[in-house]
Amino acid sequence: xxxxxxxxxxxxxxxxxxxxxxxxxxxxxxxxxxxxxxxxxxxxxxxxxxxxxxxxxxxxxxxxxxxxxxxxxxxxxxxxxxxxxxxxxxxxxxxxxxxxxxxxxxxxxxxxxxxxxxxxxxxxxxxxxxxxxxxxxxxxxxxxxxxxxxxxxxxxxxxxx
Numbered sequence: 783x784x785x786x787x788x789x790x791x792x793x794x795x796x797x798x799x800x801x802x803x804x805x806x807x808x809x810x811x812x813x814x815x816x817x818x819x820x821x822x823x824x825x826x827x828x829x830x831x832x833x834x835x836x837x838x839x840x841x842x843x844x845x846x847x848x849x850x851x852x853x854x855x856x857x858x859x860x861x862x863x864x865x866x867x868x869x870x871x872x873x874x875x876x877x878x879x880x881x882x883x884x885x886x887x888x889x890x891x892x893x894x895x896x897x898x899x900x901x902x903x904x905x906x907x908x909x910x911x912x913x914x915x916x917x918x919x920x921x922x923x924x925x926x927x928x929x930x931x932x933x934x935x936x937x938x939x940x941x942x943x
Contacts, residue, residue: 804847804860804909805875807834812917813845813862819893820862823940824916830862831915831932840867841937843913846891846902849876854900862913863891864938866899869910877904916940 810833818826823843830845838844847860855861870887879886888901889910915932934941 804834804911807909807911810834810914813860815862815916818895819898820864821895823894823935823938824862824913827919829917829919830913831917832911833914834909834911836912836914838865838869838910838912839937840865843935843938844891845911845913846889847908847911848902849906849908852902852906854902863893865910866890866892870904873904875904875907875909877907879905 810831812829812831815824815828815830816826820843824830830843832845841864843862843864845860845862848855848858851857851859867890869889873887877887887904889904889907890899890901892899913935915934917931917933
């Protein structure tokens with residue numbers, strides 16, 4: 783599922799990503815979702831409410847900011863997926879493999895529709911941000927914490943009000 787940042791903050795210090803450095807985003811933001819791989823949790827055309835300040839864990843839906851597009855995700859620099867396992871405790875993004883190590887930590891992620899799992903090397907990832915809710919098409923994210931239009935998502939599931 784590809785995603786588009788609704789209102790990116792520009793940063794000149796992010797050579798790996800043409801528009802911004804996702805590690806410098808310190809406030810919640812919204813992303814428009816294209817594709818149905820996370821349906822029915824987040825459908826095509828919905829917006830995802832994202833909070834980069836919260837630490838994602840296994841089971842959470844996340845935005846993964848990639849250094850460059852990867853074959854398993856098509857031509858996109860950011861994707862929304864579900865984490866299968868916690869992010870390795872020693873990994874801080876952006877991660878760089880130790881030059882003397884033959885081991886590369888990975889994220890195991892999955893899609894819902896159709897169900898698929900794959901891995902992403904942590905060295906290919908710039909940042910991982912937690913998705914905390916969704917908005918239907920045509921609704922403005924605005925102040926998501928006080929919005930009646932937002933449906934909360936916790937641990938990869940829709941939370942009923």
